[in-house]
Amino acid sequence: MTRNWKTRTKLVHQGVRRSQYGEMAEAIFLTQGFDYPSAEAAEARFVKAGEDEFIYARYGNPTTRMFEERIAALEGAEDAFATASGMAAVNGALVSGLRAGDHVVSARALFGSCLYILEEVLTRFGVKVTFVDGADLDQWKKAVVPGTRMVFFESMSNPTLELVDIEGVTRIAHAAGAVVVVDNVFATPVFSRAVEQGADVVVYSTTKHVDGHGRALGGVICGTQEFIRKTVEPYMKHTGAAMSPLTAWMHLHGLATLDLRCRAMAESALKIARALESHPKIAKVIYPGLESHPQHALAMAQMGSGGTLVTFEVKGGKEAAFRFMDALEIACISNNLGDAKSIATHPATTTHQRLPQEQKDALGITPGLIRFSVGLEDAADLIADLTGALDAA
Numbered sequence: 001m002t003r004n005w006k007t008r009t010k011l012v013h014q015g016v017r018r019s020q021y022g023e024m025a026e027a028i029f030l031t032q033g034f035d036y037p038s039a040e041a042a043e044a045r046f047v048k049a050g051e052d053e054f055i056y057a058r059y060g061n062p063t064t065r066m067f068e069e070r071i072a073a074l075e076g077a078e079d080a081f082a083t084a085s086g087m088a089a090v091n092g093a094l095v096s097g098l099r100a101g102d103h104v105v106s107a108r109a110l111f112g113s114c115l116y117i118l119e120e121v122l123t124r125f126g127v128k129v130t131f132v133d134g135a136d137l138d139q140w141k142k143a144v145v146p147g148t149r150m151v152f153f154e155s156m157s158n159p160t161l162e163l164v165d166i167e168g169v170t171r172i173a174h175a176a177g178a179v180v181v182v183d184n185v186f187a188t189p190v191f192s193r194a195v196e197q198g199a200d201v202v203v204y205s206t207t208k209h210v211d212g213h214g215r216a217l218g219g220v221i222c223g224t225q226e227f228i229r230k231t232v233e234p235y236m237k238h239t240g241a242a243m244s245p246l247t248a249w250m251h252l253h254g255l256a257t258l259d260l261r262c263r264a265m266a267e268s269a270l271k272i273a274r275a276l277e278s279h280p281k282i283a284k285v286i287y288p289g290l291e292s293h294p295q296h297a298l299a300m301a302q303m304g305s306g307g308t309l310v311t312f313e314v315k316g317g318k319e320a321a322f323r324f325m326d327a328l329e330i331a332c333i334s335n336n337l338g339d340a341k342s343i344a345t346h347p348a349t350t351t352h353q354r355l356p357q358e359q360k361d362a363l364g365i366t367p368g369l370i371r372f373s374v375g376l377e378d379a380a381d382l383i384a385d386l387t388g389a390l391d392a393a
């Protein structure tokens with residue numbers, strides 16, 4: 001499926017299916033079903049659907065298929081299944097591959113809904129889950145035992161941008177026969193080399209950088225053809241969290257500019273991190289692209305970039321953090337990321353509000369902490385906005 005094209009070419013052309021009209025923009029096949037040429041053809045397709053034969057949009061759709069092929073090619077994965085949201089992708093990858101009695105090892109620092117699936121859903125159905133500090137390979141070594149079925153982690157954690165060594169964890173997991181599932185949202189599909197680094201399954205919330213304009217909710221599971229077709233597809237097609245063709249169409253256009261956007265955002269992120277590091281109102285800047293980040297070398301080896309988010313702590317706790325946010329003129333106050341518009345988030349009172357204090361402390365979610373998703377605005381304007389708001393704080 002993957003041609004020998006470089007990334008930017010794949011992002012524009014991979015997976016295109018043109019109708020008899022030769023349309024330039026990919027068509028939106030906003031149809032739930034398909035008209036078969038004969039009763040015999042319908043029967044044959046239900047026995048075995050060929051490569052470009054569709055039955056029902058819950059199973060697959062030509063526009064969705066174009067998106068799946070394009071993002072699989074970007075990721076270097078054999079195949080992909082598009083889902084209604086990032087959480088549908090995480091849930092689909094985990095639940096489809098597990099059964100009662102299985103053992104899973106997961107990093108502790110997770111997006112709240114991912115934590116819910118591991119802590120509440122999987123355990124309710126008899127899956128045993130062990131949590132480890134994702135950055136500590138010794139803890140993975142101790143927790144993964146022969147027979148462990150799956151390991152799960154976010155390759156860069158939210159909001160404190162701590163990295164998990166994909167190659168290191170994969171070596172430990174594969175020695176025990178476990179499948180490696182990586183939630184790679186913060187790394188972005190552009191900076192990801194997770195498949196090359198050994199991950200078996202890579203999931204994305206495409207709501208973030210892939211859509212890139214804060215419009216549509218979506219997700220995708222990338223993996224081997226065997227895992228996607230034999231494990232994921234049966235579960236997804238019968239449980240129903242399919243991606244809408246309209247979303248797939250928006251995402252196709254998101255992918256066309258994804259490489260350019262992520263690189264521009266990361267370039268601005270480094271400038272912003274450097275500018276904030278010396279500001280007197282800042283207690284600390286966390287950005288993996290800075291030499292001061294404790295995992296700078298791993299970030300460069302794993303992603304070749306520090307990514308598109310900068311996290312920092314404003315001196316003066318919650319009050320100062322709120323004064324800072326309220327003084328921003330360009331950046332929005334919201335909780336998405338990877339958007340063209342820069343977004344400031346206060347994790348302690350929003351995305352991570354419900355965590356008990358000791359968990360916030362363990363994850364480093366302090367009252368002055370701000371997560372900043374760098375957008376596509378001019379970097380100098382963003383730096384002026386941030387430093388101006390800090391002066392006001």
Ligand SMILES: *Cc1c(COP(=O)(O)O)cnc(C)c1O
Nearest residue numbers: 085086087111183185205207218
């Ligand atoms: C946003 C996000 C999700 C969930 O994605 P949705 O599209 O909102 O369902 C999962 N994991 C990570 C790391 C995320 O940032």
